[in-house]
Amino acid sequence: MSEEREPPPLPGAAQTVFPEPQDAEDLFVSAASAMESPEAACLSAEDISPSSNGPRDDDPDDLFAEATEEVSLDSPERQPILSDGPSPAITPVTPVMISPRVDVFDRSPDQDEDEEENRDTFDIQISVSDPEKVGDGMNAYMVYKVTTKTSLSIFSRDEVCVKRRFSDFLGLYSKLASKYMHMGYIVPPAPEKSIVGMTKVKVGKEDLSSVEFVEKRRSALERYLLRTVKHPALLKDPDVLQFLESSELPRAVSTQALSGAGILRMVNKAADAVNKMTIKMNESDAWFEEKQQQFENLDVQLRKLHASVESLVCHRKELSVNTASFAKSAAMLGNSEDHTALSRALSQLAEVEEKIDQLHQDQSYADFYLISELLGDYVRLITAVKGVFDQRMKAWAKWQDAQVMLQRKREAEAKLQYANKPDKLQQATDEIREWEGKVQQGERDFEQISKNIRREVGRFEKDRVKDFRVVIIKYLESLVHTQQQLIKYWEAFLPEAKAIA
Amino acid sequence: MTSISEDSDKEKVRSVSVDLNNDASLVIDIPDALCERDKVKFTIHIKTTLSSFQKSEFSVPRQHEDFIWLHDTIVETEEYAGLIIPPAPPKPDFEGPREKMHKLGEGESSMTKEEYAKMKQELEAEYLAVFKKTVQVHEVFLQRLSSHPMFRKDRNFQIFLEYDQDLTVRRKNAKEMFGGFFKNMVKSADEVLISGVKEVDEFFEQEKIFLLDYSSKIKDATAKAEKMTRSHKNVADDYNHISGAMNSIAADNNTAFKKTISVCVLQKLEDRVASDQELKLTELLRYYTRDIQAAKDLLYRRARALADYENSNKTLDKARLKGKDIAQAEENQKQCLRKFDKLSESGKKELTSFKARRVVAFRKNLIEMTELEIKHAKNSMSLLQGSIEILNSN
Numbered sequence: 001m002s003e004e005r006e007p008p009p010l011p012g013a014a015q016t017v018f019p020e021p022q023d024a025e026d027l028f029v030s031a032a033s034a035m036e037s038p039e040a041a042c043l044s045a046e047d048i049s050p051s052s053n054g055p056r057d058d059d060p061d062d063l064f065a066e067a068t069e070e071v072s073l074d075s076p077e078r079q080p081i082l083s084d085g086p087s088p089a090i091t092p093v094t095p096v097m098i099s100p101r102v103d104v105f106d107r108s109p110d111q112d113e114d115e116e117e118n119r120d121t122f123d124i125q126i127s128v129s130d131p132e133k134v135g136d137g138m139n140a141y142m143v144y145k146v147t148t149k150t151s152l153s154i155f156s157r158d159e160v161c162v163k164r165r166f167s168d169f170l171g172l173y174s175k176l177a178s179k180y181m182h183m184g185y186i187v188p189p190a191p192e193k194s195i196v197g198m199t200k201v202k203v204g205k206e207d208l209s210s211v212e213f214v215e216k217r218r219s220a221l222e223r224y225l226l227r228t229v230k231h232p233a234l235l236k237d238p239d240v241l242q243f244l245e246s247s248e249l250p251r252a253v254s255t256q257a258l259s260g261a262g263i264l265r266m267v268n269k270a271a272d273a274v275n276k277m278t279i280k281m282n283e284s285d286a287w288f289e290e291k292q293q294q295f296e297n298l299d300v301q302l303r304k305l306h307a308s309v310e311s312l313v314c315h316r317k318e319l320s321v322n323t324a325s326f327a328k329s330a331a332m333l334g335n336s337e338d339h340t341a342l343s344r345a346l347s348q349l350a351e352v353e354e355k356i357d358q359l360h361q362d363q364s365y366a367d368f369y370l371i372s373e374l375l376g377d378y379v380r381l382i383t384a385v386k387g388v389f390d391q392r393m394k395a396w397a398k399w400q401d402a403q404v405m406l407q408r409k410r411e412a413e414a415k416l417q418y419a420n421k422p423d424k425l426q427q428a429t430d431e432i433r434e435w436e437g438k439v440q441q442g443e444r445d446f447e448q449i450s451k452n453i454r455r456e457v458g459r460f461e462k463d464r465v466k467d468f469r470v471v472i473i474k475y476l477e478s479l480v481h482t483q484q485q486l487i488k489y490w491e492a493f494l495p496e497a498k499a500i501a
Numbered sequence: 502m503t504s505i506s507e508d509s510d511k512e513k514v515r516s517v518s519v520d521l522n523n524d525a526s527l528v529i530d531i532p533d534a535l536c537e538r539d540k541v542k543f544t545i546h547i548k549t550t551l552s553s554f555q556k557s558e559f560s561v562p563r564q565h566e567d568f569i570w571l572h573d574t575i576v577e578t579e580e581y582a583g584l585i586i587p588p589a590p591p592k593p594d595f596e597g598p599r600e601k602m603h604k605l606g607e608g609e610s611s612m613t614k615e616e617y618a619k620m621k622q623e624l625e626a627e628y629l630a631v632f633k634k635t636v637q638v639h640e641v642f643l644q645r646l647s648s649h650p651m652f653r654k655d656r657n658f659q660i661f662l663e664y665d666q667d668l669t670v671r672r673k674n675a676k677e678m679f680g681g682f683f684k685n686m687v688k689s690a691d692e693v694l695i696s697g698v699k700e701v702d703e704f705f706e707q708e709k710i711f712l713l714d715y716s717s718k719i720k721d722a723t724a725k726a727e728k729m730t731r732s733h734k735n736v737a738d739d740y741n742h743i744s745g746a747m748n749s750i751a752a753d754n755n756t757a758f759k760k761t762i763s764v765c766v767l768q769k770l771e772d773r774v775a776s777d778q779e780l781k782l783t784e785l786l787r788y789y790t791r792d793i794q795a796a797k798d799l800l801y802r803r804a805r806a807l808a809d810y811e812n813s814n815k816t817l818d819k820a821r822l823k824g825k826d827i828a829q830a831e832e833n834q835k836q837c838l839r840k841f842d843k844l845s846e847s848g849k850k851e852l853t854s855f856k857a858r859r860v861v862a863f864r865k866n867l868i869e870m871t872e873l874e875i876k877h878a879k880n881s882m883s884l885l886q887g888s889i890e891i892l893n894s895n
Contacts, residue, residue, distance in 0.1 A: 298750070305746035312739035319732035326725035329718070336718040338711055339860050345867060469892055476889050483882040490874045497871055500864040 124150040124229055126244070128222040131214045133201065134165075140202045141165050144218060146225070148244045154236060160245050166193075168249055169221055175239045176228070181384075182391050184452035186460055187234070188227035189380045191220035219369065223377060230463070272390065279397050285450070291457060292389050299382045306375040313368045320360035327353035341500045348496040352489045359485055366478040374471050378464070385460060388453055395449045399442030406435040526550045527647045529662075531640040534632065540564055541593045543639055547662050553654075554663060565592055567661065567668045568639055571646075574657045581652070582802045582840075583847030585855055587645040588791035593635040598628040616745050623741065623772075630776050634784065641788070702845065708852050709800055716793045723786040730783050733775035740771055770881045774874065781870035789859060796855055803844045810837040 130145040147161045173190035180187050197213040225244075229235045243249065283289045327350045334346030413428040526549060533544040541564065548558045572589035575581060601624045609617060646652040661668070700706040813834040820830035 301746060301750045305743065305750065308739060308742040308746050312736065312743060315732060315735040315739055319729070319736055322725065322729040322732045326722070326729045329722040329725040333715075333718045333722045336711075336715045339856065342860050342863055345863075349867065473889055473892050476885050476892070480882055480885045480889070483878045483885065486878040487875055487882070490871050490878065494868065494871045494875070497864065497867040500860060500867070 124148065124152060124235070126222065126225045126229065128218050128225065131218050138199075138202055141167075142198075142201060142214060142217075144221060146244065152235075154241065156245060162244065162247055162249075164243070164249065166198075166217070166221070167251070168243065169224065171249075172228075172239060172243045173224075176234060176237065179237070179239075180233065181387060182395070182449075184388050184391060184449035184456060185231070185233060186381070186384050186388050186456045188224060188231070189384050190224050191217060192380075216373070219373065220377075223373075227377075227381075231459075272394075279393050281393050281396050287454070288389070288392070288450070292386075295382055295385055295389070299379070299386070302375055302379050302382060306372065306379055309367065309372045309375060313364050313372055316360055316364035316367055320357045320364060323353050323357035323360060327351070327357060339500075345496050345500050348493055352493045355489050356486065359482055363478065363482050366475060370471050370475045370478065374467065378467075381460075385457070388456065392446070392449050392453055395442070395446045399439065399446045402435060402438040402442045406432065406439050409435050527653055529640070529643045529647050531636050531643075534636050536593075536595070536632070541635065543636065545643065545662065553659060559663075561662065561665065563661070563668070565590070565639070568642060570668065571657060571661045572642070575646075575652065575655060576798075578655070582806070583799070583844040583851070584649070584651060585792070585795050585799050585851045587642055587649075587652075588788075588795050590635070590638040590642045591791075593631070595628070595631055598624060598631060601627065613745075613749070615748060619741060619745060623738075626772070637784075638788070704849060705800070705803070705845070712793060712797050712800060716790075716797060719786060719790050719793055723783065723790050726783040726786050730775055730778055733771065733778065737771035737775055770877055770884075774877045777873045777877070778870065781866045781873065785862065785866040789862070792855070792859070796852060799848055799851060803841070803848050806837070806841040806844050810834070810841045813837040 125148070127147045128144050129147065132143045132145075133140055134143050135141060143163050143165050145161055146164050147159070148155070149159050151158055169190050170193075173187065176187045194213070194217075197210070197217070200207075200210040201214060228240060234240055329350075330346055330353060331350035334343045334350060337343040337346055409428065409432045413425065413432055416425045416428050528548040530546050531543050532546050535542045535544075542562050543564070544560055545563055546558075546560045547554075550557065569589055572586070576586055601620075605617070605620050605624060608620075646655070646658055652658060700709065813830070813836075817827075817830040817834045820826045
């Protein structure tokens with residue numbers, strides 16, 4: 001489809017209200033700012049977009065300087081993106097890049113009262129942009145620019161740009177998970193690997209699907225980082241800070257599937273699954289039981305919803321294709337028609353249908369990037385939440401095991417006392433003290449993790465409601481926009497139809 | 502072309518769906534239809550002031566096969582060779598709803614009560630749509646016959662309307678069916694004939710070129726329009742599932758509930774847009790594909806008559822050469838010429854009025870479709886904006 005579209009004119013290009021189809025290189029959405037050319041230039045020469053046009057600025061220093069200007073997430077021009085604005089003609093788009101990520105993580109002051117103090121001073125914006133292919137062949141990889149803008153004091157500067165590759169993100173997640181999950185913190189999961197997608201990119205296939213894949217990944221990485229820093233404990237974590245700030249990051253080799261760490265991970269996962277089945281926990285707290293059930297249900301429901309939305313995306317794309325082919329057919333029919341007024345009307349109909357097909361296409365991107373991806377994120381998040389509940393079970397089991405051990409040691413000591421072996425007795429007494437300590441620790445850990453989970457779940461639920469609400473509103477607004485355009489097109493066509501005489 | 506505009510005023514009565522009953526002397530409509538398993542029984546209601554009918558108002562039940570019989574007898578009537586014969590209505594196709602019903606029955610155990618009720622509703626709506634379509638198309642067929650000065654006087658047409666018993670007896674038996682099949686074979690040979698024949702008349706030459714080209718284009722457009730409306734229906738179905746899924750999430754969460762409302766509404770609207778689009782645009786295209794075919798058939802018949810005439814000329818020349826059977830050959834030639842002229846004359850009239858009729862029908866349907874699209878878009882927009890407000894104020 002892209003072949004048929006003209007590359008749109010660059011600076012000051014017609015700006016659409018909804019998805020902002022930009023020119024080919026502009027793989028991240030810019031605000032409705034006039035400075036579009038530098039954006040276009042941000043992509044390196046090895047970019048993977050199928051067509052390139054527009055001014056190219058090859059000086060890497062300039063790239064960064066200008067890009068950091070424009071990428072601001074809360075520039076006021078961004079806000080009206082999805083509300084109605086007078087939209088000039090819909091710009092034809094080569095690869096379709098829409099990133100409605102903007103307001104999903106709206107940093108405007110929260111209305112909620114009982115927020116932790118961090119929230120009141122929460123001021124951090126992160127963007128992931130400019131995917132660049134580095135290297136060649138099967139060793140190639142994509143590098144993304146991560147820009148952080150903040151006024152928080154834990155950061156050394158208020159604006160910093162670093163380059164990261166996908167495995168760096170995975171590495172970050174893996175570190176955070178190992179540090180915090182066992183304490184009951186819900187650590188946002190990183191985007192999933194995709195062998196197929198990456199292979200296409202590596203092989204250098206510069207077609208629409210690999211471009212879409214990169215955009216999808218870029219958007220997912222951005223959401224991942226934003227969710228991570230939203231968590232007050234994670235934000236302060238040194239690994240996170242290092243990830244965002246330091247220019248060099250040790251390569252996270254352990255994230256590779258077949259590395260030693262990878263295999264260990266798989267083994268652990270299997271062990272956990274077995275444990276889950278065997279641990280029979282005496283749940284004394286109804287809250288946990290309720291919540292677990294709730295999350296189980298939600299998981300099922302979200303998956304189902306996700307599947308339906310994916311089907312919608314697919315069908316809407318189909319609808320766009322079919323509308324386009326009907327438009328062509330109607331044009332041919334109009335040419336063949338010998339009654340002049342009817343012929344003209346049919347040609348007009350063909351044009352209307354063509355515009356509508358573009359609308360459908362844009363709408364399908366909204367369907368996807370707004371709803372479908374959000375649902376996917378939440379399905380993964382729910383898995384993380386369930387994981388945290390499992391951690392609590394493990395903590396409980398550890399505590400119980402310690403108690404059992406303590407009991408055994410006590411029995412052993414009693415036996416020894418009876419048998420009158422003083423040296424072994426000392427050892428036994430020491431061991432008892434050791435295990436008493438472990439029992440106390442186990443209990444403390446269990447209570448701590450329970451407390452943490454309660455807090456985390458509360459935060460998660462609030463965020464969930466907010467997230468969904470924001471996204472749904474955005475989606476509805478996109479639908480409103482589509483309807484407005486439809487009205488415009490059909491109202492323009494009506495006099496043509498009436499003019500048939 | 503003043504003749505066209507004059508004619509078009511008269512022929513306004515012949516637009517696809519309405520106003521075919523302008524002439525009060527014979528008014529036909531199909532107010533009711535029953536679906537019994539595979540068969541559809543149409544109740545035809547007739548009101549007439551013509552003396553040729555026994556009663557002035559009456560009803561009669563007919564099946565689809567009866568319509569086909571009527572159409573075929575008219576096609577086979579020599580007298581009407583110079584007329585465009587209204588295309589036969591297509592067989593009622595309940596395949597879609599039937600499949601859905603099957604799926605519904607199978608999946609009943611795995612669905613929630615609400616899902617089941619919703620699917621059932623969907624199914625009934627689709628069934629109703631197919632029903633409306635088939636009634637409309639059968640009705641239009643009869644109305645075109647009743648409003649045409651020649652067809653309305655047809656004996657078989659009268660039998661169709663009046664005969665108060667089952668028409669099965671009169672319908673095609675095996676012999677006649679074979680005859681019909683044979684006729685179709687001959688027709689395809691005619692396609693070659695028609696392009697081969699040297700056309701003397703400028704009007705018919707133009708018409709031939711136009712009809713051949715237009716016919717393939719409109720067939721293509723119909724196919725594409727059908728695909729488009731099917732896609733639209735798929736999208737509507739998806740919204741249905743989405744709203745169902747959201748409903749179950751809504752049980753947990755207050756805000757989610759509001760979401761469902763808007764999405765549900767969307768689904769209904771998408772559905773309606775899809776069926777309106779279908780009725781107006783796709784049906785229009787489908788109907789005219791068939792009608793164009795009927796016009797082409799007229800051209801074939803005329804071409805055959807021309808070929809006959811040319812053959813008769815050759816025969817006459819041969820006879821004159823041999824010196825025998827001259828009178829017979831002359832008579833034959835005169836007849837062929839008469840027939841050809843008659844066909845040409847009525848053919849010209851019919852094709853001209855056909856064009857006018859087509860233009861009027863397209864205009865009407867395009868306008869109605871556009872107005873409906875606008876109406877729906879405005880409705881969806883206000884509903885969506887309402888939902889946005891609710892969500893924002895929450």
